[in-house]
Amino acid sequence: RKEVEQDPGPFNVPEGATVAFNCTYSNSASQSFFWYRQDCRKEPKLLMSVYSSGNEDGRFTAQLNRASQYISLLIRDSKLSDSATYLCVVRNFNKFYFGSGTKLNVKP
Amino acid sequence: NAGVTQTPKFRVLKTGQSMTLLCAQDMNHEYMYWYRQDPGMGLRLIHYSVGEGTTAKGEVPDGYNVSRLKKQNFLLGLESAAPSQTSVYFCASSYPGSTVGQGTNTEAFFGQGTRLTVV
DSSP: SEEEEEOOOOOOTTTEEEEEEEEEOOTTTOOEEEEEOOOOTTTOOOEEETTTTTTTEEEEEEEEETTTTTEEEEESOOOOGGGGEEEEEEEEEEEEEEOOOOOEEEEO | OOEEEOOOOSEOOOOTTTEEEEEEEEEEOOOOEEEEEEEETTTEEEEEEETTOEEEOOHHHHHHEOOSEEETTEEEEEEEEEGOEEEEEEEEOOOOSSSSSSOOOOEEEEEEEEEEEEO
């Protein structure tokens, strides 16, 4: 079983739409959780960390459910510039574990 | 403040040739990592280091060696390149993770990547 599992998509949405991504992780001892964004042929970049109480950064909201080992990312009012692959990332002590990514295409 | 820098950015090797990828970070991070990314596979850990002079194997270490002689540098070596090593390689660095609850500043920072083709 993979450490982190995500729906690969693609999610094709119109501008202004709200879209939600989910991922699950297998190790209940994991300590830190993140969403990264990766543009085509570029390095992953941190979008936001995910905290147990949930957190928001502008149009982006992340939630963590430790009991279900489930992480989510909600993007409101999608922009063309949001088109990218979103990676769910879990840290357990020394190592980071990456989901395969969910591809988002925002259309005009 | 350059962050994490990888060299080279592109390389084409012939089967059997050797090469070294260099990763340098200026954030005083203890931990450094080498990953490879292949289509549909996500990022897979090759080797990592939790401090100067230490290295450890990751998920896919075969065919690679690493060295961490200085805290700011982490080298990835391919002794005899094979076509299966054609990939995009990313270096990353981070502070140690918190062992109690959720820590801040525990994310990974990535270099720009190295596109390696082995023919």
